[in-house]
Amino acid sequence: MGSALEDASTVCLATFRRDGSSVLTPVSVVGLNGALYVTTGATSGKVKRIRRNPAVRVAPCTFRGRLLGGWQDGMAEVLGDPGLSAQVRKAEQKKYGWLLPLLPHLLRLIFRRYADLVILKLSLRQV
Secondary structure, eight states: OHHHHOOOOOOEEEEEOOTTTTEEEEEEEEEETTTEEEEEEETTTHHHHHHOOOEEEEEEEEOOOOOOOOEEEEEEEEEEOOOHHHHHHHHHHHHHHGGHHHHHHHHHOOOOTSSEEEEEEEEEOOO
16 A cells, blocks of 8 residues: 555545446544545445445545645445554544544534544555
């Protein structure tokens, strides 16, 4: 996995609809144990698309989604391991500092339907 993706505060995550068209979403990520991890709403569209088709593409981007680098292909999975969740939260705290405790609350305020959060594991192909 490229260190550009691990070091990026935001990456563009491309998930795929049933018809094969991609949906691009800027997400905050942390690198841990050779994979990227994303915290998101359990009922979000990206989670539904990943459950149907785990193929993803990832590229570094700005907070608003402007690409800053090339795409890497990979696979995503929705995790439910509480032990890993604690490790990911610790890595997020180290990377994002004081902003992290606000994130779940902001997500819930902005998107009320995202009461439950899940962690996505993004395993990228080595280039």
